[in-house]
Amino acid sequence: MTxxxxxxxxxxxxxxxxxxxxxxxxxxxxxxxxxxxxxxRWLSGDGDAASRAxxxxxxxxxxxxxxxxxxxxxIPAEFLPLPTERRRRADRRGPGLRSxxxxxxxxxAGLFAGWSTHSLLMPPKVIERVVEIPGPAPTLALQAxxxxxxxxxxxxxxxxxxxxxxxxxxxxSNRMGKxxxxxxxxxxxxxxxxxxxxxxxxxGPAGPVACQFMYEHADGSRxxxxxxxxxxxxxxxxxxxxxxxxxxxxxxxxxxxxxxxTGKLPKEDLKILARKIYDxxxx
Amino acid sequence: xxxxxEDHPIVAQIPHLRRYARALLGDRTMAEDLVQDSLERAWSRxxxxxxxxxxxxxxxxxxxxxxxxxxxxxxxxxxxxPLDEDFAVPVRADQExxxxxxxxxxxxxxxxxxxxxxxxxxxxEEMSYQEAAVTLGIPVGTVMSRLHRGRERLRDxxxxxxxxxxxxxxxx
Numbered sequence: 001m002t003x004x005x006x007x008x009x010x011x012x013x014x015x016x017x018x019x020x021x022x023x024x025x026x027x028x029x030x031x032x033x034x035x036x037x038x039x040x041r042w043l044s045g046d047g048d049a050a051s052r053a054x055x056x057x058x059x060x061x062x063x064x065x066x067x068x069x070x071x072x073x074x075i076p077a078e079f080l081p082l083p084t085e086r087r088r089r090a091d092r093r094g095p096g097l098r099s100x101x102x103x104x105x106x107x108x109a110g111l112f113a114g115w116s117t118h119s120l121l122m123p124p125k126v127i128e129r130v131v132e133i134p135g136p137a138p139t140l141a142l143q144a145x146x147x148x149x150x151x152x153x154x155x156x157x158x159x160x161x162x163x164x165x166x167x168x169x170x171x172x173s174n175r176m177g178k179x180x181x182x183x184x185x186x187x188x189x190x191x192x193x194x195x196x197x198x199x200x201x202x203x204g205p206a207g208p209v210a211c212q213f214m215y216e217h218a219d220g221s222r223x224x225x226x227x228x229x230x231x232x233x234x235x236x237x238x239x240x241x242x243x244x245x246x247x248x249x250x251x252x253x254x255x256x257x258x259x260x261x262t263g264k265l266p267k268e269d270l271k272i273l274a275r276k277i278y279d280x281x282x283x
Numbered sequence: 284x285x286x287x288x289e290d291h292p293i294v295a296q297i298p299h300l301r302r303y304a305r306a307l308l309g310d311r312t313m314a315e316d317l318v319q320d321s322l323e324r325a326w327s328r329x330x331x332x333x334x335x336x337x338x339x340x341x342x343x344x345x346x347x348x349x350x351x352x353x354x355x356x357x358x359x360x361x362x363x364x365p366l367d368e369d370f371a372v373p374v375r376a377d378q379e380x381x382x383x384x385x386x387x388x389x390x391x392x393x394x395x396x397x398x399x400x401x402x403x404x405x406x407x408e409e410m411s412y413q414e415a416a417v418t419l420g421i422p423v424g425t426v427m428s429r430l431h432r433g434r435e436r437l438r439d440x441x442x443x444x445x446x447x448x449x450x451x452x453x454x455x
Contacts, residue, residue, distance in 0.1 A: 021427050024434070028405055030412060055438050060406040062387055063306065067407060070302040078319055079297055081326040166312050174384055 018042045023049060027056040069179025074283050141241040141249040144226035144260030147198055147212050148247070152222040159194030159214050168195055172211045176229060178256050182213050183225065183280040185273060190215035190223060200228060223263030223270075225277060230258040238274055240267050250274045254281070293325055296342050299408060304346065306403050309392050317353065321346040343408075343418040347400070354396055390440040398433030401426055 018039045025031045026039045043050040151158055161168045163182065172180040175197055182192055195213040210228040217223075236253045243249055243262075250270040251260035259281075261274050300321060304314035324345050332341050391399055397419075404415040405426075412430075416423045 020431050024405075024427065024430055025412070028409075028412075052435075052438065055442065056434050059402075059434060059437060059441075063403065063407040066384060066387055067302050067306045070305050071298040073298070073301065075294065075297050076315075079322050080294070170311060177384075 023053050024056065027053055027060065069173065069181075072179070072281070072283060073181065074184070074280055138241075138251075140226075140228060140230075140253075140258045140260050141239075141243075141251050143200065143210065143228065144212075144224070144251065144262050145241075145243045145247065145249050147210075147226055148224045148249075148262040151196070151212065151214065152224060158222070160196035162194040163192040165194075172197065175209055176211060176227070176257075178229065180211060180227065180257075181281060183277040185215055185276060188273060188276065189217055190273065191217075193222075198226075221264065223261060223265065223273065226260040226262065228258045229256070231256065238271060238278075240270070252278070257281075292338055293322070293329065293342065296339055297322065299339070300342060300346055303343070303403055303408055304350075306391065306407055307350065307396075307399060309388055317346060317350060320349050324349070337414065337417070340410075340414050340417045343404070343410075344420070347418055347420075350396075386441060390437050393440065394433050394436060398429050398436065401429040402433040402437070405430055 018035075022031065022035065022039045022042075026036065026043075031039060043053055161171065169180055169182050172195060182195060184192065186192075193214045193216050195211055198210040198212055200210045210226060212227075213225045215223050215225070230253050235255055238250055238252045241249045241251070246264045247262060248265060248267055248270050249260050249262045250267070250273075251258065252274070253259070259274075259277065261270055261277065263270060265273075297318070300318050301314065304317045304321075305311060308314045308317065321342070325342055328345075332338060391402075394402065400419060401415055404410045404418060405412065410418065412423050412426050416426045419426070421429075
C-alpha cells in the first residue's frame with residue numbers, strides 16, 4: 001500500500017495529499033477536523049475512494065450489528081475473582097481512596113463507552129405495573145398461547161434444539177435477524193430445556209419467524225417464552241391475558257421484539273419470571 | 284457475588300473482551316474460554332497494572348497474548364472447519380444495504396489472524412490506532428497496513444463479482 005500522507009494530521013507541517021491511511025482514519029473518525037475536511041473534498045471528487053470508504057464504514061456498522069448483542073450478556077460468576085483472591089488483592093493494594101476513585105472513574109468510563117455507543121441495546125424501561133386489557137388478547141399473546149399449547153405436552157420432542165447445544169441462541173439469532181438470548185431462570189426453579197423456530201402467518205419486513213424457549217420445573221410443569229420480531233414498535237408495559245384452563249400470558253415489547261411468557265401460573269408468578277427475563281435482555 | 288467485585292474496573296471491560304473474542308474466534312465456546320483464561324490472568328496480576336495507565340489495552344494485551352499461544356498450538360494441528368454448519372445457513376435476503384450475517388462471519392474467518400485482530404479492534408472495539416498498536420505490540424504503521432489489507436480483502440470477499448450495490452456473493 002502506498003500512503004504518503006500523515007494520518008490524524010494534528011497540525012504542524014503542510015498536509016500531504018490524502019491516501020489510504022486517511023481513508024481509514026476518516027471512516028474511523030480519527031482525523032483532525034482540518035484533515036477531515038480535506039479528505040471529504042478528496043472523496044467528493046474520487047468515486048472509487050468514496051465507494052471504498054463507504055464499504056469500510058458499512059463494515060464497521062455491520063460488525064456492531066453482528067456482535068453488539070454480546071455486550072448485554074450477563075457476566076458469569078467464573079469471570080469474577082474468587083472471594084479470597086479479592087480480599088488478598090484488596091489487602092495488598094490497601095484501602096487508598098485514590099485507587100477507589102480511579103476504579104470508579106474506570107467503571108463510569110467503561111459504562112459510558114459501552115452504553116453510549118450502543119444505545120440501541122437499551123430500550124426504554126418497561127413500566128413495572130401489569131396492565132390488564134379488556135377484550136380479546138392481541139395477536140402476540142394468541143400466537144404464544146397457541147405455540148405453548150402445541151409443544152408443551154410433547155414428551156419426546158418438546159424442543160427442536162436442546163439447551164445444551166451451544167448453537168441454540170446463535171441459530172435463533174441468525175434466523176430472527178437480531179440478538180436472541182435464552183434467559184436463565186434456574187434460580188426460580190425453571191430449567192431451560194431448549195428452543196425452536198416457529199412460523200408466523202403474517203409477513204412483513206421483519207420476516208415471518210418467531211421462536212420459543214421452553215422451561216421445565218422440577219414438578220414437570222412447563223412455561224414457554226415466545227419471541228417475535230416487532231421492528232420499530234413502541235416499547236410497552238407488561239400486559240396480561242388470561243387464557244383457557246388457568247393458562248396466563250404475560251407479554252410486552254421492546255423496540256425489536258415482542259415477548260410472551262405463557263404458563264399455568266398465577267399472574268404474580270409470571271410477572272416475577274417476566275421481570276427476570278426482561279432484566280436479562282436489558283442487563 | 285458481593286458488590287466489590289462487580290464495581291471493579293476490570294468488570295466494566297468484560298463485555299468488550301467478550302465481544303471482541305466472539306468476533307475474533309467466531310465460536311462462542313472458544314471465545315468464552317479465551318475470555319475466562321484472560322480474566323483469570325488479569326485478576327491474579329491486577330497488582331501489576333499501573334494505576335492511571337490504560338486498563339483496556341492492558342486487558343486486551345493479556346487476551347492477545349493468550350490467543351497468540353492458542354493459535355500457535357492450533358497451527359500444529361490440521362485445520363478444522365472454523366464454523367459449524369448451522370452458522371453457514373444463509374439467513375433471509377435482507378435489505379440490500381446489509382451484509383449477510385453468514386457471509387460476514389465467513390469472510391472474517393478467512394482473514395489472517397493479524398488482519399482480523401486489527402479490523403476488529405479498530406472497527407468493533409473502536410480503539411484508536413495507537414491503542415491497537417499498544418495492544419498488539421506493533422508499530423502504528425503496521426496497524427495501518429494490516430487494517431488496509433484486511434478491509435480490502437473483506438471488500439473483495441463480500442462485494443465480490445456481484446460488484447457494488449449490495450449484491451453480496453455467497454462465499455463458501
